[in-house]
Amino acid sequence: MQLRADDALTHPGSLLAPDGRIIAPYDLEQRDTEIGEHLALASQPGILNAAAHPFELDYSQVAVAHVINGMGVTLGDSIIGLTALDAILQAHPQVRFVVYRPRLAPSYVEQLYALAEGSVATTRALPWPLDAIPSDEARIDIGNHLFWPGFMSKPMIDFFLGALGVQPASVPSAHKANRWLQALRLPPLPDVWRDRPYVLFCPTASTPIRSIAQPVRSALVSRLFEHFGLPVLGFGAVDHPHYVDVSAFSPDTAHFLAWVRHARYMLTSDTAAVHIAAGFDVPTTAFFTTIAPELRVRDYPLCRAVVLELPELRNVQASEREQDMARLNAAYALAMRGELPFELLPTASPDGTAAETREP
Structure with a gap:
């Protein structure tokens, strides 16, 4: 699906540039340059995007899951998005998550991902070539989730779990309370x-x-x-x-x-x-x-x-x-x-x- 420049910023998903690189709409918004035309990443074969086509993923059969353009550019959204990944890991510890992040996201948000590096997920910065993500591994697009149907009407943790292909009711409430934060190495107080x-x-x-x-x-x-x-x-x-x-x-x-x-x-x-x-x-x-x-x-x-x-x-x-x-x-x-x-x-x-x- 070809997207015009004025539709790209609010598209419920990530973008694919003409050169084959995955682009975060947020990064386009932050640059004072011509946006141009892009393809919807979800239109590409093998890309899972629950806004375009709801899906369920059997994580017991997953070794690596690539989460593209997750989990937003605010600290709160990122905490809850990482909680959704941690909840999946509680049930399926063999999964390795790779999260592709907007390159221009605020530094204080990126610091959270640095703290979680290797324990909840590995992070990479967009743009990233689509053909560099193995097609035989799970590729899940959660880009621009602010514009997804359901984001404003569901508990945020349930929204993220659904976007990852998990039935929210299957996850215990105790695994939805961000307790993965307790494992982080933090500095002492003064x-x-x-x-x-x-x-x-x-x-x-x-x-x-x-x-x-x-x-x-x-x-x-x-x-x-x-x-x-x-x-x-x-x-x-x-x-x-x-x-x-x-x-x-x-x-x-x-x-x-x-x-x-x-x-x-x-x-x-x-x-x-x-x-x-x-x-x-x-x-x-x-x-x-x-x-x-x-x-x-x-x-x-x-x-x-x-x-x-x-x-x-x-x-x-x-x-x-x-x-x-x-x-x-x-x-x-x-x-x-x-x-x-x-x-x-x-x-x-x-x-x-x-x-x-x-x-x-």
Whole structure:
């Protein structure tokens, strides 16, 4: 199938250039050059693309699976996409996954794949010649998944499993909670925080409409300090005497993961931090504005979701329009009038490890 230049960027799949190389639509979007015409990769023989033709793959018979243009260019999507691969590996450890990534994806996202290299998947950068991927091995196209039918209506982990040819119901919920993160080698915290308990405040998502509203951030820090009696650490400035901005001590994705891993509790929004916390079994409260929480945190038993009433913005992926931000601020102001559903907080033993659970 030949794609015109104006269709290539939103095509539900990867692209094939005239020279036979597989191209990520995202990479074309990032370049200030003529897009030209491309073929749909899914139109080529032997390419599996569930958006074009749903399929099931018997992974017990698979030695190598090539995942082309997975798993998106955001940190949250990538965590969940890699969780889908890990869930398959739990049942079929003989499989080796090779993931082909957009070359121009953000560096902080690529750092996650570097951390997972060799344990969950091996990564390669697009463009990549199609004829260099063995035709007798599984070749699965998940390119441009943001534009696939079902992406906005299914839990994200189920979407990725289906795109990989797996029935989501066949995977236990415990394998959908990102716990492969616990096997990563992460840096230690700075000495001053290494043995000190803290709660974590992660208010900023990839778009303002899914972030915690600026006007209530200081008040939320107060709630956290009053409830837990612990210092509140976070990323970005918040004017509060019990808040510490640790952005300078989080220069990369590995350090960010470490800060979440060692938190006693976390308050966040619909962002990557909520998926990281689930992977490390960190109790969490998360605000949801435009996305239904069951599509994101259904399999996270320690996450308590707070749904803000914003029906006009349902399923909006990104926005910073003035009228939308006014609605967001009003919804947060209303939520602040009530109690927030904080979970139980694990106490610490003398050596700094979690010991038992108590009411704060």
